[in-house]
Amino acid sequence: xxxxxxxxxxxxxxxxxxxxxxxxxxxxxxxxxxxxxxxxxxxxxxxxxxxxxxxxxxxxxxxxxxxxxxxxxxxxxxxxxxxxxxxxxxxxxxxxxxxxxxxxxxxxxxxxxxxxxxxxxxxxxxxxxxxxxxxxxxxxxxxxxxxxxxxxxxxxxxxxxxxxxxxxxxxxx
Amino acid sequence: xxxxxxxxxxxxxxxxxxxxxxxxxxxxxxxxxxxxxxxxxxxxxxxxxxxxxxxxxxxxxxxxxxxxxxxxxxxxxxxxxxxxxxxxxxxxxxxxxxxxxxxxxxxxxxxxxxxxxxxxxxxxxxxxxxxxxxxxxxxxxxxxxxxxxxxxxxxxxxxxxxxxxxxxxxxxxxxxxxxxxxxxxxxxxxxxxxxxxxxxxxxxxxxxxxxxxxxxxxxxxxxxxxxxxxxxxxxxxxxxxxxxxxxxxxx
Numbered sequence: 001x002x003x004x005x006x007x008x009x010x011x012x013x014x015x016x017x018x019x020x021x022x023x024x025x026x027x028x029x030x031x032x033x034x035x036x037x038x039x040x041x042x043x044x045x046x047x048x049x050x051x052x053x054x055x056x057x058x059x060x061x062x063x064x065x066x067x068x069x070x071x072x073x074x075x076x077x078x079x080x081x082x083x084x085x086x087x088x089x090x091x092x093x094x095x096x097x098x099x100x101x102x103x104x105x106x107x108x109x110x111x112x113x114x115x116x117x118x119x120x121x122x123x124x125x126x127x128x129x130x131x132x133x134x135x136x137x138x139x140x141x142x143x144x145x146x147x148x149x150x151x152x153x154x155x156x157x158x159x160x161x162x163x164x165x166x167x168x169x170x171x172x173x
Numbered sequence: 174x175x176x177x178x179x180x181x182x183x184x185x186x187x188x189x190x191x192x193x194x195x196x197x198x199x200x201x202x203x204x205x206x207x208x209x210x211x212x213x214x215x216x217x218x219x220x221x222x223x224x225x226x227x228x229x230x231x232x233x234x235x236x237x238x239x240x241x242x243x244x245x246x247x248x249x250x251x252x253x254x255x256x257x258x259x260x261x262x263x264x265x266x267x268x269x270x271x272x273x274x275x276x277x278x279x280x281x282x283x284x285x286x287x288x289x290x291x292x293x294x295x296x297x298x299x300x301x302x303x304x305x306x307x308x309x310x311x312x313x314x315x316x317x318x319x320x321x322x323x324x325x326x327x328x329x330x331x332x333x334x335x336x337x338x339x340x341x342x343x344x345x346x347x348x349x350x351x352x353x354x355x356x357x358x359x360x361x362x363x364x365x366x367x368x369x370x371x372x373x374x375x376x377x378x379x380x381x382x383x384x385x386x387x388x389x390x391x392x393x394x395x396x397x398x399x400x401x402x403x404x405x406x407x408x409x410x411x412x413x414x415x416x417x418x419x420x421x422x423x424x
Binding site: 008011012015016017019020023033036037040041044049062065066069070103104105107108111117122123125126127131132140141142144145147148150151154155157158161173 | 182183187189190192216218219220221222224225226227233236238240241248299301302303304307308
């Protein structure tokens, strides 16, 4: 199989996660659509640079991140730097009124309300399951920064929970 | 508190994530057992991780898959599949080796390969402003960082020399190329463009500063005392040339 075909196949399976990563990065659904498409295109153009045997998801996430940062810098777009109000983030509302769905929608909304650096780190470590070290490599930051972002994110989510309101979150680990 | 190292939020996060080494975990357990304030601090960091995962898994299911799959399918196959760059490098060294009547360099790795600069350029294109903007080290820490890297490189480069160009110096690190240490000093320029100053032992004769464009980035390089040096980043050849001249004088 050529590099190109291998990467194309891999990308197909990654699309939901890639789009989710782009949404967490950009905080906006339609920007995430565009970014996910750009990342796919760039990955296919550079398929020859992908090292078989390494992880395609990490490689593609890094590509998406690099495009986003360059684009944002070029456009001097500031919005992605801070927090995104949940209504602007275009979050899906729960399909029915089941309590569990409402709770998960609140959880999603409170994580999306974190500053960009924190929510991306939370996604990579707690949702994608990357180790601190892997997340540090993907974000090109020291491992200590990964841990301090997680500490800040946890502190913030806990305060939301303890403050009650719609963004509350139950305790666990 | 009897523990020698104070326990901070980062330790507690790693504790909750079961990511602490056993000895440190035992120290945190012991401290928690006797310190109610630390237990409160720990409670202040507890979040519902399984719920976050479930929420985001449900969220991934709302991705506009049809549109993305269509877009992916519309990207054409390249006319000929490209060889991985490592193969091209081996092929190129074979041709050169044969042409010069020498053994190809991959059989007898020499002190340098002709394209360490290309390797650096390939690395540098991945850098964005954000790669470096989040790094904030004190001058003293940077000084120590740079000294350690210069020691590993085997050629002293003073902190004063590294900062003489007027750019914001962010980080020094040791990479390797063909088994040789390769020092990388990373900067951000006034426009936020990531710029790297790199050095490695090449054994080449002294050469004055020359400029080039590598991977679309402005670049300048020179040799001195058996070391190759290069400056790369951004798209302003004058800026890079000026910085290279400055660094060549000061190092």
